[in-house]
Amino acid sequence: MVHEQDSVTHLLLVRHAQSHASVKKLIAGSRTCLGLTELGHEQVTRLADRLRAEQLRPDALLTSPVRRARETADGLARGLGLGEPVVEEQVRELDFGVADGLSIDEYSRVHGDFDMTANPERPFAPGGESWSRFRVRAGDVMRGLAKLHAGERVLVVCHAGFIVAAMAAVLDVPPPVLFTDATPAATSINEFAHDGSGWRLVRFDDAAHIGTPAPAEGTG
Numbered sequence: 001m002v003h004e005q006d007s008v009t010h011l012l013l014v015r016h017a018q019s020h021a022s023v024k025k026l027i028a029g030s031r032t033c034l035g036l037t038e039l040g041h042e043q044v045t046r047l048a049d050r051l052r053a054e055q056l057r058p059d060a061l062l063t064s065p066v067r068r069a070r071e072t073a074d075g076l077a078r079g080l081g082l083g084e085p086v087v088e089e090q091v092r093e094l095d096f097g098v099a100d101g102l103s104i105d106e107y108s109r110v111h112g113d114f115d116m117t118a119n120p121e122r123p124f125a126p127g128g129e130s131w132s133r134f135r136v137r138a139g140d141v142m143r144g145l146a147k148l149h150a151g152e153r154v155l156v157v158c159h160a161g162f163i164v165a166a167m168a169a170v171l172d173v174p175p176p177v178l179f180t181d182a183t184p185a186a187t188s189i190n191e192f193a194h195d196g197s198g199w200r201l202v203r204f205d206d207a208a209h210i211g212t213p214a215p216a217e218g219t220g
Contacts, residue, residue, distance in 0.1 A: 028066075
């Protein structure tokens with residue numbers, strides 16, 4: 001479906017709901033994710049209610065293959081009366097390599113803390129992605145989705161890291177902190193608009209449906 005501004009594509013990047021990994025402070029990728037908590041499932045219901053109330057039913061619903069994202073997308077599909085979400089492998093979180101499954105404390109002891117944006121070519125851990133590769137992947141995905149879904153509204157359930165990598169790639173906005181569990185918040189809406197020539201951030205970290213005040217809308 002093409003909306004009132006036919007030339008504008010809206011990509012709504014939604015962070016997954018609260019996960020067991022977040023609560024337990026685990027670094028969990030595709031191999032070790034344990035899915036959503038009970039609160040996480042409640043957050044999904046609140047987001048679906050909000051999307052219905054604001055008439056933001058998407059033309060397409062995509063999801064990362066990671067369990068916490070898939071459970072979030074499945075809940076949204078049920079709540080919005082949509083078909084099965086399409087799995088998009090490239091919107092997964094940073095590949096953590098051999099650190100997948102470690103606690104944050106274990107990672108620090110084994111691999112050492114470092115600033116990925118200051119060391120963009122260094123992998124997160126052996127076998128994992130670097131910030132440079134992650135940013136390129138995110139940018140390629142964003143541009144590909146804008147082309148494939150021109151003029152549509154697409155909801156993509158993904159991850160905090162992917163959202164900030166996408167911002168860095170298409171808006172050239174470096175993240176102040178690459179990985180936090182608070183920003184962007186669980187189930188937050190992060191909306192990007194593409195008019196065929198450039199990108200605009202419509203809103204970032206909008207989680208008003210779970211009691212987090214929505215920041216002012218973006219202009220850049």
